[in-house]
Amino acid sequence: MTSFYEINGNKILLKQQLSYVAANSPFYKKHFQSNKINIAEIESYEDFKQIPITTKEDLQHFNKEFISVPGDEIIDYVTTSGTLGNPVSFALNDADLDRLAENERRSFEMLGVKKSSVVQITTTLDRRFMAGMAYFLGLRKLGAGIIRTGSGLPGLQWESIERFKPEFLVAVPSFLLKLIDFAIQNGIDYKNSSVKAAVCIGEPLRNPDFSLNSLGRRIKELWDIDLFSTYASTEMGTAFTECEFHEGNHSLLKLIFAEVLDENQEPVDKGEIGELVVTPLQTKTMPLIRFATGDMVKFYGKNCKCGRESLRISTPVGRKQQMIKLRGTTLYPQQIINLLTAFQSLKIFVIEARLNKTKTDEILVRIPEDFAEVNELQEHLQAGLKVKVVLKKASVEEIEKLKFPRESRKPKLFHDFR
Ligand SMILES: [Zn+2]
Missing domain, CATH: 3.40.50.12780 (ANL, N-terminal domain)
Incomplete structure (x- = not known):
């Protein structure tokens, strides 16, 4: 090699x-x-x-x-x-x-x-x-x-x-x-x-x-x-x-x-x-x-x-430090972003990574309060990622605030709190 x-x-x-x-x-x-x-x-x-x-x-x-x-x-x-x-x-x-x-x-x-x-x-x-x-x-x-x-x-x-x-x-x-x-x-x-x-x-x-x-x-x-x-x-x-x-x-x-x-x-x-x-x-x-x-x-x-x-x-x-290990599967935020972007009726979202109580990775996707196709989105994500992520509703203003941080040159769709 x-x-x-x-x-x-x-x-x-x-x-x-x-x-x-x-x-x-x-x-x-x-x-x-x-x-x-x-x-x-x-x-x-x-x-x-x-x-x-x-x-x-x-x-x-x-x-x-x-x-x-x-x-x-x-x-x-x-x-x-x-x-x-x-x-x-x-x-x-x-x-x-x-x-x-x-x-x-x-x-x-x-x-x-x-x-x-x-x-x-x-x-x-x-x-x-x-x-x-x-x-x-x-x-x-x-x-x-x-x-x-x-x-x-x-x-x-x-x-x-x-x-x-x-x-x-x-x-x-x-x-x-x-x-x-x-x-x-x-x-x-x-x-x-x-x-x-x-x-x-x-x-x-x-x-x-x-x-x-x-x-x-x-x-x-x-x-x-x-x-x-x-x-x-x-x-x-x-x-x-x-x-x-x-x-x-x-x-x-x-x-x-x-x-x-x-x-x-x-x-x-x-x-x-x-x-x-x-x-x-x-x-x-x-x-x-x-x-x-x-x-x-x-x-x-x-x-x-x-x-x-x-x-x-x-x-x-x-990014190397963005690598996510979710119940044995290795993921990168971009894979989740691609799947979410492909879901036409979802207009805005942000993804958050956290460590749970057992110190393992956990993924949460914030979606708008009025988003109706939660089950369909969940299935779409699970089919693409092979693991389940948590969907959480939030106000559009709240999601926008996370997506467009003041100093950033581009939208920030992934937030790492690990
Ligand atoms: Zn070539």
Whole structure:
């Protein structure tokens, strides 16, 4: 199984990255020293995986020690969500911004965006957010036409689609549903618009067997456009993107070295779920080596129908610490979210995880007081999850308050009180 991680294609860059951090990163100087890692001896994946992983907590606690360039080189400051509540700082210099642009150029190219394409970015471009800016930089490098509508404002989105005729939207999938809603209410002939495809971020679209999940199906039934998923994070600074075959998200060679590891930090087999651990290549300001993302993904290996040689993974099926053990069954919140979203008459919900008196996991789903199909929903959930979860009625205001916390960039459907 470790053959999937032959470091060949990336070996020179990986060794360069190790030398770079050993010389410039205060955190990794200490990390290598205290763990007796001699980077000159790293020649194979077996050697490489002797380096202990770096965690989100490391990044949070020792944030400034990751900075590997002089302060006046930093150009862009962003934040990423931390595991301990506070946002974590992240920074990029000129070389990192060029790298980010190249990463998104290749990602857009993979899913069919060309120089002649026009792309409308309907996600946040500011608010200390890396993604929106990365899309702009990548599209600029590709030479495509760009419309920066930013997030929200369905009216402006449709007006821009009519005015500039984009073929691609960059969007959060649930926002596509809002756009469809708005079009229906305002008599916009959305089915015959210029839009042919959406590049989706933030929410999964597919099940691990590549079929569209309930959210993906709901969009596709209403609006028959091509849906591409792409997955990235600030710390990775690299996107994993679907090609035209939609069978997993490709990693980008020369930009990232990715591993999918089990609980003992050994590589999982093809078809298994594990934690994504990344070593972004060619990053300068805050380079990370074997950074544990906390994202649980399914590992598909290589050999895609498109002929590309890179590893493929699913979009996250859940967060590592969100893993739920319910009477012997392992679940992730996203599975419950998918089933609840598929239940058309349920308009709003939130899921809560708690520990019960015997210190085992318990799941509670809050649904509106006036929701009538409780038994049907219970059966639907049990069929999909193979275990029973508790349904509890609450006022819509109460559920809305939980779903849209003030500081959050996106709706929070899962609350972990364990
Ligand atoms: Zn492919």
